[in-house]
Amino acid sequence: MKVGVVVFPGSNCDRDMYHVLTDVFNLDAQYFWHDKGLPKNIDAVILPGGFSYGDRLRSGAIAAHSPIINDVRKMADKGIPILGVCNGFQILVEAGLLPGALLKNTSLNFMCNWTSLIVENNKTPFTNKLKLHQKIPIPIANGEGRYYVDDETLKKLKKNNQIVFRYSEVVNGSTDRIAGVCNENGNVVGMMPHPERAAESAINPIDNKPSSLIFESLINTIGVKN
Amino acid sequence: MAAFNVHVTIENKPGISDPEGETILNDLVLKGGDSAISKIKTAKMLKFTIKEKDKKSAQTKVQKICDELRIYNPMVSNITVEVFDA
Numbered sequence: 001m002k003v004g005v006v007v008f009p010g011s012n013c014d015r016d017m018y019h020v021l022t023d024v025f026n027l028d029a030q031y032f033w034h035d036k037g038l039p040k041n042i043d044a045v046i047l048p049g050g051f052s053y054g055d056r057l058r059s060g061a062i063a064a065h066s067p068i069i070n071d072v073r074k075m076a077d078k079g080i081p082i083l084g085v086c087n088g089f090q091i092l093v094e095a096g097l098l099p100g101a102l103l104k105n106t107s108l109n110f111m112c113n114w115t116s117l118i119v120e121n122n123k124t125p126f127t128n129k130l131k132l133h134q135k136i137p138i139p140i141a142n143g144e145g146r147y148y149v150d151d152e153t154l155k156k157l158k159k160n161n162q163i164v165f166r167y168s169e170v171v172n173g174s175t176d177r178i179a180g181v182c183n184e185n186g187n188v189v190g191m192m193p194h195p196e197r198a199a200e201s202a203i204n205p206i207d208n209k210p211s212s213l214i215f216e217s218l219i220n221t222i223g224v225k226n
Numbered sequence: 227m228a229a230f231n232v233h234v235t236i237e238n239k240p241g242i243s244d245p246e247g248e249t250i251l252n253d254l255v256l257k258g259g260d261s262a263i264s265k266i267k268t269a270k271m272l273k274f275t276i277k278e279k280d281k282k283s284a285q286t287k288v289q290k291i292c293d294e295l296r297i298y299n300p301m302v303s304n305i306t307v308e309v310f311d312a
Contacts, residue, residue, distance in 0.1 A: 061296065094296060101302035103238075106245050148242065148302050173243065 047088025060090030081125035089190030106173030
């Protein structure tokens with residue numbers, strides 16, 4: 001089972017993600033540079049965090065037009081699990097694969113903090129090992145993390161169970177404290193916090209198990225470890 | 227064909243909080259003593275230079291580029307497109 005990690009100019013969490021997939025969870029992962037396609041034998045795709053194109057225009061707006069996104073879109077349509085973390089989430093939103101927008105945090109600060117998530121949808125390929133309403137201690141690291149949707153879209157998200165994670169308290173002014181969403185089919189998930197920075201006990205002073213379950217959910221979805 | 231400057235202003239829709247504009251208003255302008263100002267909104271402007279047959283075509287072309295390439299996110303922003311002789 002192979003997981004593709006997409007690398008854009010300015011990605012900086014690609015190696016953390018690759019490390020967690022391979023060294024911690026023993027998955028077969030491979031990097032893919034953004035200006036090429038994805039092979040057909042990929043079982044899941046992860047868009048990692050960073051500052052693609054230096055956040056020029058706005059976070060994710062330029063990377064959303066990278067050639068690899070055409071293949072990510074095709075895989076999304078086929079139901080293949082796709083996860084965007086932080087800048088990866090912003091890219092999925094700007095590519096129109098997920099609804100909404102990510103605005104500057106209300107504080108106008110780059111926020112690099114530990115926060116706590118609540119699982120709102122445990123049916124996705126990245127949350128199926130988590131319990132509904134389970135709390136996840138997890139770090140955020142972003143300047144444009146304030147998720148915004150209009151009232152009509154918010155209603156739709158609620159109706160279709162597309163809100164995957166909420167912050168347990170107001171963190172950055174996100175609509176309805178939303179920290180992560182999925183598409184209507186549930187196979188494309190985006191989240192601002194960084195599970196790859198929280199899935200090992202050595203770097204998680206609180207509890208690494210809930211974040212580990214995000215990756216265990218993926219393994220549960222795409223098959224056994226190699 | 228003539229050259230035109232096309233100014234595209236990308237602005238958040240009404241009702242979406244703009245903490246940068248609020249800070250400029252409250253912590254700079256109002257503290258500076260000018261109480262006549264009631265609102266400041268931040269926006270981003272892109273200035274295109276384009277060769278087209280007339281102003282109308284220049285406006286249509288730039289609007290199309292902005293829509294198709296999602297120069298702005300329609301969930302959260304509006305744009306205004308203004309054309310000037312270069």
